[in-house]
Amino acid sequence: MSLPIMGVPDKKRKKLTVYTIEECINCKKPTKREFKDGDLVHKILDKCKDCDNNIMISLIYGEEIKKN
Amino acid sequence: MDLVFIIGAGNAQITSNPIINLAIVYLPLALLILYGQRLQVWLITNDLSKTVGRLKEMKDRSRQETIDHITEGIDNKEETIKRLDSFLEYFTIMPVDLDPAGVINKLDHIMTSRDIRMKSEIKQLFPDLDKLKANSVENVIEIATSFNFVYKIVRHFYLVGKKTNNFIILAQLQMIIPFLMLQADALSQAMTTFKKNQPVGDAIGPMIVGKLMLEHEKHDIAVDTIYAESDISGRKAILVTAKGPVGTVGQPGNAVQELIQKENPSLLIMIDAALRLEGEKTGEVAEGVGAAIGGIGVDKFKIEEAATNNNIPVYAIIVKQTIVEAISVMTKEIAESVDSVHDIIHRIIDERTKPNDKVIIVGVGNTIGVIQ
Ligand SMILES: [Zn+2]
Numbered sequence: 001m002s003l004p005i006m007g008v009p010d011k012k013r014k015k016l017t018v019y020t021i022e023e024c025i026n027c028k029k030p031t032k033r034e035f036k037d038g039d040l041v042h043k044i045l046d047k048c049k050d051c052d053n054n055i056m057i058s059l060i061y062g063e064e065i066k067k068n
Numbered sequence: 069m070d071l072v073f074i075i076g077a078g079n080a081q082i083t084s085n086p087i088i089n090l091a092i093v094y095l096p097l098a099l100l101i102l103y104g105q106r107l108q109v110w111l112i113t114n115d116l117s118k119t120v121g122r123l124k125e126m127k128d129r130s131r132q133e134t135i136d137h138i139t140e141g142i143d144n145k146e147e148t149i150k151r152l153d154s155f156l157e158y159f160t161i162m163p164v165d166l167d168p169a170g171v172i173n174k175l176d177h178i179m180t181s182r183d184i185r186m187k188s189e190i191k192q193l194f195p196d197l198d199k200l201k202a203n204s205v206e207n208v209i210e211i212a213t214s215f216n217f218v219y220k221i222v223r224h225f226y227l228v229g230k231k232t233n234n235f236i237i238l239a240q241l242q243m244i245i246p247f248l249m250l251q252a253d254a255l256s257q258a259m260t261t262f263k264k265n266q267p268v269g270d271a272i273g274p275m276i277v278g279k280l281m282l283e284h285e286k287h288d289i290a291v292d293t294i295y296a297e298s299d300i301s302g303r304k305a306i307l308v309t310a311k312g313p314v315g316t317v318g319q320p321g322n323a324v325q326e327l328i329q330k331e332n333p334s335l336l337i338m339i340d341a342a343l344r345l346e347g348e349k350t351g352e353v354a355e356g357v358g359a360a361i362g363g364i365g366v367d368k369f370k371i372e373e374a375a376t377n378n379n380i381p382v383y384a385i386i387v388k389q390t391i392v393e394a395i396s397v398m399t400k401e402i403a404e405s406v407d408s409v410h411d412i413i414h415r416i417i418d419e420r421t422k423p424n425d426k427v428i429i430v431g432v433g434n435t436i437g438v439i440q
Pocket of ligand 1: 024025026027028048049050051052053
């Protein structure tokens with residue numbers, strides 16, 4: 001990490017839910033699901049139903065759940 | 069009784085009764101003059117004791133979490149806990165810098181020996197762990213050690229201030245404690261993330277470069293560091309990053325040094341997470357020049373030296389985030405910066421290099437949870 005500048009703490013701590021985004025490497029259709037143990041970014045999962053190419057985990061991120 | 073206020077008459081009087089005046093105005097005034105600082109010391113001590121207590125709670129919880137994580141499925145729990153407690157007290161003595169020439173090499177040597185020792189002791193303690201789990205154990209112990217250190221320093225100044233009734237020491241501690249609590253908070257969130265091998269905010273550099281590396285052959289170039297060759301707009305791109313998915317930053321300094329020697333590139337691009345200023349947005353991407361790399365300075369020194377000696381411009385692309393975001397699970401805003409950084413890389417390469425040039429692109433950061 002560059003630029004070691006300290007910030008100040010946030011008053012309220014954000015509660016994040018971790019999601020995994022899977023994407024077929026050919027048809028690029030993303031699906032979003034909750035994170036499971038063993039998920040890693042760029043990990044190859046099973047075949048795509050539509051085109052028989054590999055499905056890859058493209059992103060793993062935490063997102064704040066918005067209450068409506 | 070009627071209250072008469074006489075202001076500006078040379079003496080502050082609340083009532084006409086001199087005894088009550090004395091009790092209400094002069095006595096408290098005298099007490100505050102004589103004991104004001106003691107009162108403040110008392111207030112600050114009270115405030116600090118609560119914070120130190122909270123910090124202790126957090127530290128104990130991190131120790132317990134570490135124990136739970138590392139003794140998972142292990143029979144000899146007692147022995148392991150004893151070893152963990154000795155790990156928590158591990159320290160590193162920085163080299164003397166009175167004569168600064170060559171201090172980077174000494175620093176490099178000390179940090180490398182520290183890493184090797186830590187790794188081999190964990191290997192000895194848990195010989196059956198696979199690489200991913202062993203690394204997560206190492207990271208979790210490291211976090212618990214930092215926690216222990218922060219707590220001990222805060223406690224030290226708190227106790228010194230309290231023992232000597234020193235208002236200045238206590239006031240200084242009170243001033244910096246919000247920043248230390250921020251660090252403590254970041255560490256406790258980091259613990260959860262590193263236990264599950266989820267990518268952290270700092271993993272954005274390895275993730276951006278790792279995506280470019282997919283489906284290209286990877287070669288080892290330094291400890292925990294790999295490179296791959298690829299073609300970007302007709303230029304030879306040499307992609308460097310730490311080797312995931314274990315949580316490591318690798319040795320980008322050694323890797324870049326060697327690759328500059330070998331390939332003589334015309335441009336070096338570095339991608340890293342950077343701490344954002346208050347008011348800036350998380351996930352914002354910015355461009356600049358210079359070696360975008362943190363740490364204690366060994367890798368930065370090596371990269372700057374190699375680039376300067378070979379007259380190679382160093383371009384930096386950073387993704388902004390807070391310290392908490394950098395070491396806890398990557399947020400959506402950070403993760404979604406991947407494509408915009410790829411666009412910037414392409415633009416820089418198109419504008420600043422000629423076809424058939426060589427470009428080194430380094431993804432700096434902890435590559436936890438990211439495969440290349
Ligand atoms: Zn498909």
